[in-house]
Amino acid sequence: MDWNLLALSFTAVFISELGDKSQLAAIALGGSSSSPRAVFLGTAAALLLASLLGVIIGEGSAQILPERLVKAVAAIGFALLAVRLLWPEKNAD
Secondary structure: OOHHHHHHHHHHHHHHHOOOHHHHHHHHHHHHOOOHHHHHHHHHHHHHHHHHHHHHHHHHHHHHOOHHHHHHHHHHHHHHHHHHHHOOOOOOO
């Protein structure tokens, strides 16, 4: 087991999941539910399944696509998102 990779994966996912839509949904469900344990188990299972799919897709794409291309596409995608977030919205008045 690569403990450094485990810690890095945990930290990256934990930080990226804080305050996102799924956490807000879990808060809403947990607050309105009589069984918070069921909400926890359901949300934990959903995150595990989503992570499993991401790992499987990532592993498959790593065998087909060169690492440099994947990193370049990811960098361009994040840069476009950053520019879009900084770009002022035009009002449709």
